[in-house]
Amino acid sequence: MSTPAGLLERMVEQRVSLRLKDSRELAGRLLGLDDHMNLVLDDVEETTAEGSRRLGRVLVRGSNVISLTASAGLPPKRN
Amino acid sequence: MSTPAGLLERMVEQRVSLRLKDSRELAGRLLGLDDHMNLVLDDVEETTAEGSRRLGRVLVRGSNVISLTASAGLPPKRN
Amino acid sequence: MSTPAGLLERMVEQRVSLRLKDSRELAGRLLGLDDHMNLVLDDVEETTAEGSRRLGRVLVRGSNVISLTASAGLPPKRN
Amino acid sequence: MSTPAGLLERMVEQRVSLRLKDSRELAGRLLGLDDHMNLVLDDVEETTAEGSRRLGRVLVRGSNVISLTASAGLPPKRN
Amino acid sequence: MSTPAGLLERMVEQRVSLRLKDSRELAGRLLGLDDHMNLVLDDVEETTAEGSRRLGRVLVRGSNVISLTASAGLPPKRN
Amino acid sequence: MSTPAGLLERMVEQRVSLRLKDSRELAGRLLGLDDHMNLVLDDVEETTAEGSRRLGRVLVRGSNVISLTASAGLPPKRN
Amino acid sequence: MSTPAGLLERMVEQRVSLRLKDSRELAGRLLGLDDHMNLVLDDVEETTAEGSRRLGRVLVRGSNVISLTASAGLPPKRN
Numbered sequence: 001m002s003t004p005a006g007l008l009e010r011m012v013e014q015r016v017s018l019r020l021k022d023s024r025e026l027a028g029r030l031l032g033l034d035d036h037m038n039l040v041l042d043d044v045e046e047t048t049a050e051g052s053r054r055l056g057r058v059l060v061r062g063s064n065v066i067s068l069t070a071s072a073g074l075p076p077k078r079n
Numbered sequence: 080m081s082t083p084a085g086l087l088e089r090m091v092e093q094r095v096s097l098r099l100k101d102s103r104e105l106a107g108r109l110l111g112l113d114d115h116m117n118l119v120l121d122d123v124e125e126t127t128a129e130g131s132r133r134l135g136r137v138l139v140r141g142s143n144v145i146s147l148t149a150s151a152g153l154p155p156k157r158n
Numbered sequence: 159m160s161t162p163a164g165l166l167e168r169m170v171e172q173r174v175s176l177r178l179k180d181s182r183e184l185a186g187r188l189l190g191l192d193d194h195m196n197l198v199l200d201d202v203e204e205t206t207a208e209g210s211r212r213l214g215r216v217l218v219r220g221s222n223v224i225s226l227t228a229s230a231g232l233p234p235k236r237n
Numbered sequence: 238m239s240t241p242a243g244l245l246e247r248m249v250e251q252r253v254s255l256r257l258k259d260s261r262e263l264a265g266r267l268l269g270l271d272d273h274m275n276l277v278l279d280d281v282e283e284t285t286a287e288g289s290r291r292l293g294r295v296l297v298r299g300s301n302v303i304s305l306t307a308s309a310g311l312p313p314k315r316n
Numbered sequence: 317m318s319t320p321a322g323l324l325e326r327m328v329e330q331r332v333s334l335r336l337k338d339s340r341e342l343a344g345r346l347l348g349l350d351d352h353m354n355l356v357l358d359d360v361e362e363t364t365a366e367g368s369r370r371l372g373r374v375l376v377r378g379s380n381v382i383s384l385t386a387s388a389g390l391p392p393k394r395n
Numbered sequence: 396m397s398t399p400a401g402l403l404e405r406m407v408e409q410r411v412s413l414r415l416k417d418s419r420e421l422a423g424r425l426l427g428l429d430d431h432m433n434l435v436l437d438d439v440e441e442t443t444a445e446g447s448r449r450l451g452r453v454l455v456r457g458s459n460v461i462s463l464t465a466s467a468g469l470p471p472k473r474n
Numbered sequence: 475m476s477t478p479a480g481l482l483e484r485m486v487e488q489r490v491s492l493r494l495k496d497s498r499e500l501a502g503r504l505l506g507l508d509d510h511m512n513l514v515l516d517d518v519e520e521t522t523a524e525g526s527r528r529l530g531r532v533l534v535r536g537s538n539v540i541s542l543t544a545s546a547g548l549p550p551k552r553n
């Protein structure tokens with residue numbers, strides 16, 4: 001079984017896409033996170049219905065996250 | 080009685096459909112979950128009013144889940 | 159006094175109707191539940207403003223439940 | 238002082254009207270309740286902007302309740 | 317400093333106006349309350365965009381309260 | 396570092412403006428508060444899209460507060 | 475790994491931009507914060523769909539924060 005916490009840990013340093021409750025999407029490199037699923041992303045590009053803009057480093061409050069997608073292949077699971 | 084936790088456990092490795100609060104539907108193979116009903120899905124297809132797209136591996140925050148449906152027959156309950 | 163927990167317990171194996179916060183209604187046989195009012199239903203029919211569809215077995219997160227109605231007479235209360 | 242818990246206890250077996258967050262109103266006889274203000278009502282009539290319908294016995298999750306009104310005079314407070 | 321709890325205690329038996337999250341306003345005599353700010357009001361008049369109606373005795377779940385206003389002068393603070 | 400709790404304490408007896416989730420703004424003198432950020436304001440003026448009105452003394456439930464602004468200069472920080 | 479708490483600590487005294495759930499954006503110097511992500515900002519400029527205005531010192535309740543962006547380069551991480 002692949003746990004949510006285990007997946008998040010392997011996503012650190014990878015590029016991810018976030019879907020937020022206010023319907024924004026943020027894509028960036030995941031730098032870190034905590035138990036509330038608060039996330040730190042770098043090189044962020046924000047996409048809304050109006051278009052895209054670059055935001056740099058962003059802290060996202062976990063309670064606003066709907067889902068998180070690995071933008072590319074993940075490194076193999078360590079055993 | 081079939082408990083929610085027992086059903087979720089038997090759903091691992093099966094294909095499931097999720098209904099989310101933002102009215103998206105995600106269909107994919109359930110890889111794992113935790114006590115907050117955070118879910119890891121693979122081979123995800125997202126369906127919205129606008130259409131469908133493939134998302135790969137997705138982590139969904141449990142608080143956004145409305146309901147979860149087994150896409151096909153479940154394996155028999157182990158006793 | 160008839161407690162909510164006692165009513166739920168007697169509803170197991172009965173057909174019930176659920177009203178959800180996203181204004182869907184689900185009707186099915188209640189297979190099980192837990193303390194968060196997460197519910198497992200079988201033979202589910204979903205009704206929305208657009209119509210009905212069959213969903214099979216469904217797990218509903220309790221936080222999305224508004225109300226639950228016994229579709230038919232309940233078995234007598236055990237003393 | 239009349240506490241909310243004391244009022245609820247005296248309302249058992251009385252007819253009450255509930256206002257819910259989805260703007261439905263439910264009127265029925267209060268059969269029971271618990272500490273989360275989950276309520277069991279009998280002989281329920283549901284009223285929405287579209288009209289009324291009878292629902293029988295209903296369990297309402299407390300988190301959806303806005304307010305609760307005694308439909309008629311309450312029995313005197315016991316001292 | 318005048319604490320919220322102290323103000324609420326002095327408001328008992330006074331007429332108050334409540335603003336609720338569903339944009340209703342309730343005016344009535346405050347009979348009692350608890351730690352969740354659940355409130356019991358008597359002689360309640362409800363005002364919405366559509367008009368007013370009398371509701372008698374009402375229990376309001378605290379989580380729906382936005383603000384509470386003293387309709388008239390409060391009795392002096394006891395020291 | 397200036398903590399939120401420290402700032403709130405220094406704001407007591409000062410005029411403040413509150414932004415609430417229902418998009419109302421309340422301006423008044425802050426009389427007191429508690430750990431839930433429930434606030435007591437006096438001489439309150441409420442401003443909405445429709446206009447302004449005076450409300451006197453108001454208790455605001457903290458969960459409805461978005462932000463709080465010092466209307467004027469604050470007294471110096473005590474060390 | 476760069477934790478959310480660590481990033482917030484390094485952001486103190488820096489200019490940051492906040493995105494709030496009511497779709498306002500606040501830009502200002504971060505003076506302080508607490509464990510609920512309640513934030514104190516100074517020299518705040520608020521931007522909405524209608525335009526901008528200066529607000530001075532503002533306390534923001536953490537539960538309204540969606541994301542927080544460093545307006546400029548951050549000081550190097552201390553080891």
